Amino acid sequence: MNLLLTVFEIVAPVFILAGIGFSWVSLGFEYRLQFVTRFAMTLAVPSLIFVALMQTEIPGGDLSRFTVATIVANLVLAAVFWLFVRLLKLEQRTYLSPLIFGNTGNLGLPLCIFAFGQAGLGYAVIFLSVTALFSFTYGIYLVAGKGAFGKVVREPMVWATLIGALFLWRGWETPVFLTNTLELLGQMAVPMMLITLGVAIARLTTHSLSQAVWLSLLKLVVCFSLGWFVATVFDLESVAFGVLVLQMCTPVAVTSYLLAARFEADSDAVAGMVMVSTLLSVAALPVVLALVL
Template sequence: MNILLTVFEIVAPVFLLAGIGFTWVKLGFEYRLEFVTRLAVTLAVPSLIFVALMQTEIPAGELTRFTLAAIAGHIGLAVAFGVFVRLSNLDRRTYLSPLIFGNTGNLGLPLCIFAFGQAGLGFAVIFLAITALFSFTYGIYLVAGKGAFGKVAREPMVWATLLGALFLWQDWETPLFLTNTLELLGQMAIPMMLITVGVAIARLTTRKLGQAIWLSVLKLLVCFALGWATARFFDLDATAFGVLVLQMCTPVAVTSYLLAERFDADSDAVAGMVMVSTVLSVGALPIILAIVL
């Protein structure tokens, strides 16, 4: 009973905040998605990432092992789903990217913070940064047929990760007034991202729910199995183990839909996967969390 209560206390704020965003839109209130998203990815999330890394007390060896595990996890998903898409005769441009990349920012970070605290946040931002690197290069290549390596160099999240890692490595700290400012900016990130998820889901429509259901279930099962196997292979400690499995199992990111729409892939099919996998995560992530805690 105690574990059930703990899991409920962790996941309830996440889905309640997403529910606020969903309800906000359904009530007809204005929500400027592009502005809020830009504010989050340009200021709030980079500040959160930088401070989390600068202040983390995780040993460098554990962070290195987790980073290698996260890279291996992404490569494993790319290989597994690449073979599946080819054998299933599914459109590679439409389906491969959403099958590989999860919502490791909007949902993954909050879950890891609530479940594992500051140490979990340190691991979670590393996973998020690797997801961003892969999705802004290989992910865009899958959908558009060309890479976007220049975009990676312009991403504040990438620079926040590199600077945070440098400060961690050198044991540097920013002046207190700057740290406090960055912490305040970072505190916006979690509620802002979660409410935005709800808003985005409320605005999506699809006619391909049947296909989205079985693909979302398949994604969840493969991600859980591969995440578990990868964490065991790299012999991660309890917190890193839990973060890796949770981040691997996050639902399809809304950015996958935006990319599909921008580059003329089947955005309706991707919208269905975003919607179904997010709803599926409401029941699945608490179970996964109960297993890894």
Template sequence: MNLSLTVLEIVAPVFILAAAGFAWVKFGFEYRIQFVTRLAMTLAVPCLIFTALMKTDLDKGTLGAFLLASIAGYVVIALVAHCLVHLTGLDRRTYLAPLIFGNTGNLGLPLVLFAFGEAGLGYGVVMLAVTSVLSFTYGIYLVAGQGAGRKALKEPIVWATLLGALFLWQDWETPRFLTNALDLVGQMAIPLMLITLGVAVARLTPGKISQAVALSVVKLLICGAAAWGLGLLFGLDHVAFGVLVLQLSTPVAVTAYLLAEKFNADSEAVAGMVVVSTLLSVVALPLLLALVL
């Protein structure tokens, strides 16, 4: 019973805020998702990442091991996803990126923060940075057939991560007044991302639902198994292990739909995976959380 209450206390705020965004749209209220997303990804999230890395008390060696485990996780998942798409004859441009990358920002970051506190946030921002860099390079290559390394270098999240890592490595800190200001801006990120997730899901028009259900379940099994195995292989501590499993097991991100729409892949099929995998996560993530707590 105590474990059930703990899991509920962790996941309830996440899904309540996402549901608020969903309801906001269904009631017909205006929500300028492009502006809010730009505000979050250009200002709030970079501030959150920088301050989380700068102030973390986590051991640098442990963070390094987690970084390697995160990269290895995506390598393993990508290899399995390539095999799956090839064997089933699915369109590579449509399905590979959604099968590989999860919603480590909007959904994963709040979840690990509520589950593991500041330590979880420290690991979570590392995972988000890895996901962002790979999504803006390899992810775009999968959908568009061309690289996008320059785009990754233009993303504030990437530079916030590099700067935060430098401050962490050198044990530097910004002046107190600046840290407080950055903290204040960063505190916007979590609620903005969750509400925006709900808004985005409400506005999507899903297609190929039965296929989306099957692929969402397969994605969850592949990602969960890869994360669990690599967490054990790298000897991660309890918190790092939990963050790795939860973050890699997050549902398909809305950005996968946006990329499919932009580069003329089957965006309705991707929208179906976003919606179905997000709904599936309402059940799956609490169960995974109960296993790793």
């Protein structure tokens, strides 16, 4: 009973905030998605990442092992789904990116914060940073058929990760006034990301639901199994174990739909996967949390 209450206390704020965004748009109120997203990704999320890395008290060995485990998990996941897409002769430009990339920012980061606290945030930020770098390069290549390596060096989130890692390594601290400012900016990131997720889901439309159901179920099963296997192989400590498995199980990222629409892949099919996998996560993620807590 205590475990069920703990899981509810973790997931309820996440889905309530996303539900607020969904309801806000459904009621016809204005929400400038592009502005909020740009603000979050330019200021709020980079501030959250930098402060989390600078202030993390995770031992260096645990952090390094988790980083390698995250890289390995994502590379193996990409290989597994590449093979799957080839065997079933699905269109790679449409289906491979949403199968690989989960919503480790909007949904995964808040869940890890609520479930595992400051230590979980440190690990979750590492996972988000690795998948973001992967998404900005290989993810865009999958959909567009060309690289976007120049985009990486222009992303504030990338620089926040690199500078935060440098401060962590050297044991540096920013002046208190600056740290307080960055913390305030970072505190906006979680509610903004969750409300924006709800808004984005509310604005999606699709007619490709039947295929989206079994693909979303497949993604969840493969990601959970692979996350658990990699976390076990690398002998991650309990918080790192839970964060890795939880982040691997996040639903299809909304950015996969945006890329499909931008580069003229089958955006309707991707929208279906975003919607179905996100709805599926309402039931699945509490179960995953119960298993890793």
